[in-house]
Amino acid sequence: MNLQIKASLSPECVAFLRGRLARFDFRHLEYFRLYDRINASVTVGVWGRCKYPNRKKKLGYRIRCCVSITRSEFPYPAKWAVGTRQLDAKNWEWVWREDQLRTLEEAVAWIAGHEAFHWLRHSRQIPGRNHETQANRAGFAWLDEWREIAATSEGRFI
Numbered sequence: 001m002n003l004q005i006k007a008s009l010s011p012e013c014v015a016f017l018r019g020r021l022a023r024f025d026f027r028h029l030e031y032f033r034l035y036d037r038i039n040a041s042v043t044v045g046v047w048g049r050c051k052y053p054n055r056k057k058k059l060g061y062r063i064r065c066c067v068s069i070t071r072s073e074f075p076y077p078a079k080w081a082v083g084t085r086q087l088d089a090k091n092w093e094w095v096w097r098e099d100q101l102r103t104l105e106e107a108v109a110w111i112a113g114h115e116a117f118h119w120l121r122h123s124r125q126i127p128g129r130n131h132e133t134q135a136n137r138a139g140f141a142w143l144d145e146w147r148e149i150a151a152t153s154e155g156r157f158i
């Protein structure tokens with residue numbers, strides 16, 4: 001698995017990401033890159049991109065995840081649509097989940113889960129539809145999982 005980390009993440013978080021990705025077939029994954037962009041971008045927040053395979057160029061899935069949140073900006077507000085709700089025959093509304101990203105690791109877990117969803121759904125390794133709302137849900141699922149691990153590993157040292 002070509003996991004490239006250009007951010008100073010805790011070893012527990014790196015182990016979590018590796019374990020999470022190792023559950024899947026990553027033969028067609030060219031790379032999965034994580035960047036801390038604090039000093040390299042004027043954009044603040046988290047963003048990413050999952051490029052699909054290119055047969056002509058013989059390239060597989062290429063995933064980039066970026067976080068640019070300074071220490072003082074945590075907790076960082078996180079509000080993403082996780083679905084839609086039908087109101088009547090013609091109208092619907094977004095369903096949001098509001099949360100807070102408290103650490104760099106939490107931000108990375110969220111965006112990694114989101115981008116991984118696009119790869120895994122496109123390569124038919126998981127069910128669902130390749131929609132942003134579903135990718136956002138996957139991001140929150142990874143975030144929740146990471147929080148549980150972080151909570152228990154903190155507890156171990158007390």
Ligand SMILES: [Zn+2]
Nearest residue numbers: 114118132135
């Ligand atoms: Zn997306």
